[in-house]
Amino acid sequence: MQAAAPGPASERQPSRPAGSALLVSMDDLCEPNPAPQGRPQEAPQQEIRMLAGAPERSPNIVLRLDPCGSVLYANPAAAAFLAACGADEGRRVPAPWAEMAREACESGMVRSEEMAVGSGCYDVTLAPVPGDGYVHVYAVDITRRRRAEAAAREAGQKLLRSLEQTVAALARAVEKRDPYTSGHQQRVAAIAVAIAGEMGLAPHRIEGLRLGATIHDIGKLHTPAELLTKPGKLMALELAWIRQHPLTGHEIVKDIDFPWPVAQMVLQHHERMDGSGYPHGLQGEEILLEARILAVADVVDGLSTHRAHRPALGVAAALQEIERMRGRWLDAQAVDACLRLLREQGFVLPA
Ligand SMILES: [Fe+2]
Ligand SMILES: [Fe+2]
Structure with missing residues (x-):
């Protein structure tokens, strides 16, 4: 030229x-x-x-x-x-x-x-x-710069996929020990994601919630299997042992460098709005929003499915129960979003 x-x-x-x-x-x-x-x-x-x-x-x-x-x-x-x-x-x-x-x-x-x-x-x-x-x-x-950015993006996605696969393997490990709660974490994840979507959380934040919900009971790896599957009422000491699982779960995942506060979701999923929850008795907005949503999804799935110590109560009873807990124990907005999904929008609880 x-x-x-x-x-x-x-x-x-x-x-x-x-x-x-x-x-x-x-x-x-x-x-x-x-x-x-x-x-x-x-x-x-x-x-x-x-x-x-x-x-x-x-x-x-x-x-x-x-x-x-x-x-x-x-x-x-x-x-x-x-x-x-x-x-x-x-x-x-x-x-x-x-x-x-x-x-x-x-x-x-x-x-x-x-x-x-x-x-x-x-x-x-x-x-x-x-x-x-x-x-x-x-x-x-800027060809080289754009190619380097694309390669970095691809590497990040690959890393995230392997992280998700590891999380899924951890979730399966928990549920292998307790046939009554088999699939519980996956179902809670699906419900929590739907509630978060209804509440308008950003997609990236919802992705973190899905991951946290998938392993929220990972601390039960440390709970004796006979306690998890024990029919009937638990003794105070047995209950105290089971209530250790958010702390144990937090210990297990706290050093994994998730791009979301997954360890805090695991730690706080049994906290209650009025401070009556465990392990730290946090109140209201001291509790991470993701953990408040997770708590609603956890209660809905827990009550609507069969457990070792009681039969399933059914969806209608589960919804009545979260309505009763609304504001006092469970986040009011998360409860409202859950009720809208199930009563008005035809959301079906995962099987
Ligand atoms: Fe739990
Ligand atoms: Fe749970």
């Missing part, structure tokens, strides 16, 4: 482009102002000569186009860019670029955007020069 050289300064009208410091400097390079009186001219002219060569040495693309898409100037770095965008032997850019140049000249507005050109990606700025009827194009190749 033969790059056209910029025309001599005498052929252009003195003008100032709108809104671009770089553009101002381009014109200043081509049309140096006389040195102020009393200053030696040698030094500024030397600086100007050095700067005038800047586009020639720049790794970024510098072009000057007329409104028809003819290339009036292209620096050496522009050769590959012009070839990639389909310029006619470097003399004329294709129709879409010519159209952008024409629009920029007509509007007089500087326009910047990210563009895919060939297999590359560029930050492109079109800066019109009012009065002179041409537009400067500055393009920075």
